[in-house]
Amino acid sequence: MKKFNGITSLLFFAVSMLLGLYILWANNVNLAILYVILLLAAAVLIPYVYCTKCPCRKTNCAHVFPGLITRFMPDRDSENYTVFDWTLVMIFMGLLIVLPQFWLYENILLFSIFWISSIIAGIQILFFICKTCDNKKCILCGQRS
Numbered sequence: 001m002k003k004f005n006g007i008t009s010l011l012f013f014a015v016s017m018l019l020g021l022y023i024l025w026a027n028n029v030n031l032a033i034l035y036v037i038l039l040l041a042a043a044v045l046i047p048y049v050y051c052t053k054c055p056c057r058k059t060n061c062a063h064v065f066p067g068l069i070t071r072f073m074p075d076r077d078s079e080n081y082t083v084f085d086w087t088l089v090m091i092f093m094g095l096l097i098v099l100p101q102f103w104l105y106e107n108i109l110l111f112s113i114f115w116i117s118s119i120i121a122g123i124q125i126l127f128f129i130c131k132t133c134d135n136k137k138c139i140l141c142g143q144r145s
Contacts, residue, residue, distance in 0.1 A: 001128070002062045002128065002129060002132050002133075003062055003064055005062065005124045005125075005128040005129050006061070006062035006063040006064055006124075006129055007063070007064055007065075008124060009063070009120075009121040009122075009124035009125050009129065010063055010065060010121070012117040012118070012120045012121035012124070013117070013118065013121040015113070015117040016097075016113075016114045016115075016117040016118045016121070017039060017096060019100070019104070019110050019113060019114045019117075020035060020096065020097075020099065020100035020104070020114065021035050021036065021039070021100075022110075023100050023103040023104050023107065023110055024099065024100050024103065026103075027103045028103075031099065034099075035096070035099055035100070038092065038095055038096055038099070039096065041092070042092040042093075042096060043069075044069075045088065045092065046066075046088075046089055046092060046093075047066045047069045047070050047073065048070070048073050049084075049085050049088050049089065050081070050085055050088075050089050051066045051067065051069070051070045052070050052073050052074075052075065052076040053076055053077070053079065053081060053085070053137065054067075054070075054135045054137075054138070055134065055135060055137075056133065056134050056135050057070045057071075058070075058071065060134065062129045062132075062133060063129070079137070080137050081137060081138060081139070097118065100114070125140075126140065
């Protein structure tokens, strides 16, 4: 069940990101290109900075795809996450969520789908994945001592 939530949470988040890209492309091509660059950078940097420190990544990654991606990345010490690790993840996630909001707000249907998808992904991650995750170094881990 954990892998189901991991995969579907990524799919729900992907729906949000694709809606963000769609609305940006329809209103400002330059920002849409920037958004694609941010998406591609996030797809590489977040797994490198965050996921490569996770002890579950090679054997039991609930999200599956980031675990697969990190197999091609150099191993990093599984030390505690730093302020830099969290800050980088939050900056990328924040930009990906905030950037399309001005135009999404003008289209209530797309705005609603964007936020419902994002919230479902967040709920799945926080309440179904993190609660059972073995990565005790992550502050979201439900098994953390």
